[in-house]
Amino acid sequence: MTADTHYHLLTPTHSNSFNTCFYCGCIAATHDYAPPLQYVEFYLATREPSEFLKIPVCNECVELLKACKAGTLDERRLFARAALAKKYAKALTIYDMWTADELATLDYSLRHSIEAGLKLGAETTERLSFAGFDYEAGGVSQLVAENAPLRFDVFGECFDTFREALDFASKAYRIPKNALKDAFADNGNSFEQAINTIHKQAAEKEFNQQLKQQCAAFAKQHKQAVIFVHKQVERYLSENADMTITEALQQLYNTRVKPAAARR
Numbered sequence: 255m256t257a258d259t260h261y262h263l264l265t266p267t268h269s270n271s272f273n274t275c276f277y278c279g280c281i282a283a284t285h286d287y288a289p290p291l292q293y294v295e296f297y298l299a300t301r302e303p304s305e306f307l308k309i310p311v312c313n314e315c316v317e318l319l320k321a322c323k324a325g326t327l328d329e330r331r332l333f334a335r336a337a338l339a340k341k342y343a344k345a346l347t348i349y350d351m352w353t354a355d356e357l358a359t360l361d362y363s364l365r366h367s368i369e370a371g372l373k374l375g376a377e378t379t380e381r382l383s384f385a386g387f388d389y390e391a392g393g394v395s396q397l398v399a400e401n402a403p404l405r406f407d408v409f410g411e412c413f414d415t416f417r418e419a420l421d422f423a424s425k426a427y428r429i430p431k432n433a434l435k436d437a438f439a440d441n442g443n444s445f446e447q448a449i450n451t452i453h454k455q456a457a458e459k460e461f462n463q464q465l466k467q468q469c470a471a472f473a474k475q476h477k478q479a480v481i482f483v484h485k486q487v488e489r490y491l492s493e494n495a496d497m498t499i500t501e502a503l504q505q506l507y508n509t510r511v512k513p514a515a516a517r518r
């Protein structure tokens with residue numbers, strides 16, 4: 255008896271899924287085994303979770319799954335998906351970052367390489383979202399639940415893909431895609447929080463620049479030490495949230511600079 259006889263062949267219920275890789279939807283050319291053939295004895299001896307399925311898969315998935323010892327279909331599918339995402343990480347990033355109409359502005363060689371990345375990224379995204387198919391194995395039917403569709407919300411605008419949402423949010427809120435993608439990950443996978451955080455950071459940066467410039471100009475005009483002006487203005491502002499930098503400088507002038515000048 256060969257090890258193969260322990261397994262039930264996973265057969266698609268519907269003919270349109272024949273010859274399809276169960277993990278990624280590409281053309282199936284070979285089989286994956288859950289658990290892997292070389293671990294059959296281990297799984298039989300330990301009764302560790304395993305389904306003894308022989309699964310139609312593509313050559314690439316079977317290659318990626320050589321490193322996977324898991325015994326169940328779900329575990330192996332997740333492993334294959336993670337391995338595909340890792341292998342094509344660069345193309346997936348390009349796919350998230352670029353749209354076809356942006357390519358027109360690039361020179362030929364760069365455009366050529368981005369175009370290739372876009373195509374590969376689109377293919378990989380499709381493979382990663384493949385949900386499997388209904389099947390029978392050993393006389394038992396299994397319905398594969400469709401994954402809940404993805405939805406990305408940007409202040410009330412809904413998108414089916416991260417890529418579309420990123421493109422929209424980047425243009426609508428004038429934030430570079432790279433920065434927005436990082437902020438999305440750092441802010442609970444939320445575009446709204448990411449955009450708010452970036453705008454707040456930009457406002458703070460602008461405020462600090464204004465503070466520095468105006469304090470320096472004031473110090474020069476009234477022959478004061480910059481550090482003194484800066485510290486006083488910051489103190490006034492911290493005591494009064496509604497006060498502007500200009501008002502704080504005016505207060506500094508009225509309370510400290512003018513009286514001192516009058517005494518001289």
Ligand SMILES: [Zn+2]
Nearest residue numbers: 275278312315
């Ligand atoms: Zn595959």
